[in-house]
Amino acid sequence: MFDLHGMTALVTGASGGIGSAIARALAAQGARLAVSGSNAAKLRAFRDELDEHSPQHIQQVDHVAITCDLSNPDDVEKLVPAAVDSLGKLDILVNNAGITRDNLAMRMKDEEWDAVIRVNLEAAFRLMRAASKPMMKARFGRMISITSVVGATGNPGQINYAAAKGGLVAMSKSLGQELASRNITVNCVAPGFIRTAMTDGLPDAQKDLLNARIPMGRMGEGSDIGAAVAYLASREAGYVTGQTLHVNGGMAMIS
Structure with missing residues (x-):
């Protein structure tokens, strides 16, 4: 179940904490990956x-690395064609990369707003x-964006980040309606507090305060997000589109 053998995926922000967990989850199910990030x-x-850790049945198929600065529109426009050239096709797109520029709204600078919207939403x-183009031609595709609770x-202090993440949800619903007839699904995964090197x-004491807000009493792991993405990327999730899967340990129970 959730076998991704024979499928290809592009994951942005792939060398970060959550991004690397997503990439590992997809590779573990047999997908061949183009991993992207800004640090070559x-x-x-x-x-x-x-x-080195790919399943035995795809050991002979190398994953590829493609450097991309998501704040540069020219770089962004070249990323999908580069992934298709390297992989031969593109079945799965995971929009994971994101940045923060936190500030209270009344103090937020235009450049702090612009930077977050440019990377998290526009890219x-x-x-x-x-x-959409190669997926429509193939009449198959999975697009998954990592949003946030x-x-x-x-x-408070994240009006730019919240706007970008909420925008991803609305954008995915709209695109999901446009592409559904071509067997292309468009969904989101919304993490809550996830344990990373930063946390x-x-x-x-601060960890205890965070955990107190979570009914399960602990932060999630990157693998929890990876598992959610692997499901939405699978053939078994073919009747799920325009949805947001909340993975937050019950911190916010959103219907």
Whole structure:
């Protein structure tokens, strides 16, 4: 079940905490990946790790690394064609990369707003638009965007981030309606608090405060997000589109 053998995927922000967990989950199910990020050395090292730990039946098929600056529209426009050239086709697009520029609204600078919208929302739109073409031709595709619980609940000091993440949800619903007849699904995964290297460095008291907001009493793992993406990327999820799968340990129970 959820076998992705023979499928290809492009994952942005793939060398980060959640991005690497998503890439590992897709590779573990047999997908061949194009991993993308802005740090070329870190990306190549992660690509090599994926190659070493891929399932036996795809050991001879190398994953590829494609450097891309998502704040640069020219770079973004080249990413999907580069992935198709490298992989031969594109079945799965995962918009995972994102940045934060937190500030209270009354103090937020235009450049803080623009940077977050450009990377978190505009780049995702450009990649989804570009991916639509080969997917429509193949009459199959899976587009998955990583949003956030704050895209549904809001969060003080993150008006730009919340707007971008909420925009991804609405954009996915619209595109899902446009592409459904071509067997292309468009969905989102919305993480809550996920344990990363950054959260591991927080003081214990602050971790306790965060965990107290979560009914399960703990932060999620990157693998929890990877598993959700692997499901939505699978053939078994073919009747699910325009949806947001919330993975937050019950912190926000959103219908």
